[in-house]
Amino acid sequence: MSTDYDVIIVGAGPSGSAAAYSLAKNGHQVLILERGKEPGSKNVYGGRIYPYSLSKLIPDFADDAPIERNVTKESIMFMTENSSFQTNFSSDHSVNHGFTAFRSKFDSWFAQKAVEAGAELFPEIKVDDVVFDENNSIIGIKSGDDEITSKLVIAADGATSIITKKAGLRNQFNSEHFSVGIKEVIELPSNVINDRFCISENNGAALVCVGFPTNYLRGGAFIYTNKSSISIGLVVKGTDLVNSKTQVSSLLNNFKNHPDISCIVNGGKVAEYSAHLVPEAGFNMLPKLFGNGILVCGDAAGMLLNNGYTFRGVDLAISSGIAAAETFISAKNKNDFSSSSLSNYEKLLHEHNVLTDIKKFKKGPKYMENQKLYSDYPKLICNIFESLYNIDGNSQKFIREIIRNSIKNNNISTLGLLLDSIKGANAL
């Protein structure tokens, strides 16, 4: 059957543009439909991209990609209202620690690369549905009254994908699987950022904070440095916000007012505010990844890994887009776009280490649901260091006594702590 395009891609986020670029570069006819005014205009994330998958596609991407800073400094801060304990790691030869970027610029740049390779991009088009033929195979999409046909549809429409739903690849969303993310971009002069984070001009810092920032609800806060702004935000379990009747915006304000954070944001001007859902259940929320005439990529497939110390979404989205393009190419060689032909996608997702990692860390999301990680343990860590540096004239204690007392004073079970440590080491 002749079709309008080889492939229609719904969504010009990183997964959609990666698929479009790979396909167009190999001479296939590709249409990308994006509901936003421009690619990236509707997209929200924390701030850092791990580049390995992008460099597979565009090895010299750093020449013109809108990179803000290369992350050379990583910190984790455990916080209570009035204390904090922070780890710091610095390395200036760590290209794999990623770069910071604005999604509005990055997504536009990436989609433009796909267009230069030969893909057609129509922004401000919202896809409403998929079109089935009489054999129940998907043969295109519907936007308003318009139908466009293709050999394959790639659903790259993000965390709240309607395409996977319309294609019958997923059931109702489960609110337990989602967190709520909010973010502000705060403008500061670049020399002020360099001074406050102790970094040089093009180097960047990434900070993850746990405990007080979410008022001890499940989630955490992040800060990333851009050239002349910082991205600051929170990701909090949606059900925890609802159950505790907490406004995520007031959590962010409290976080910014904490003495350890106010000294970072002081004098800055809020330039942007955004919010988005984060699919965080990993392996447990994967939809069916392929059907007759359709593949699912990136967040639409729940391909996101948040281990607390790393937050991977964009890199996995790009890898899955590459795998989807490779799947199409082998299906086209056989002229077979049935579900069984497209099942090769799973194998390719393993080869690109997307499903490999999501499966490997499948215990992670369950482990990360443990409330103690966000309340008891940050408080315990701060309490231990509070005591360690407290010289009050009483006989000074050994570290083991301090730890034992802090565990007792915080009503923490030693066995529970031990088990959680072992489980954490196995899950993360």
Ligand SMILES: Cc1cc2nc3c(=O)[nH]c(=O)nc-3n(C[C@H](O)[C@H](O)[C@H](O)COP(=O)(O)OP(=O)(O)OC[C@H]3O[C@@H](n4cnc5c(N)ncnc54)[C@H](O)[C@@H]3O)c2cc1C
């Ligand atoms: C608060 C927060 C912090 C994060 N931090 C990070 C981070 O620091 N690093 C990282 O790697 N990941 C991070 N992520 C995750 C990351 O943003 C996603 O994993 C990534 O954007 C997924 O890319 P995608 O292309 O699959 O989907 P998206 O980027 O969501 O793109 C989907 C695209 O589809 C379009 N679209 C949707 N529906 C339709 C439709 N019906 N018709 C047409 N177009 C449509 C949307 O407008 C959008 O452009 C974060 C996420 C959040 C919410």
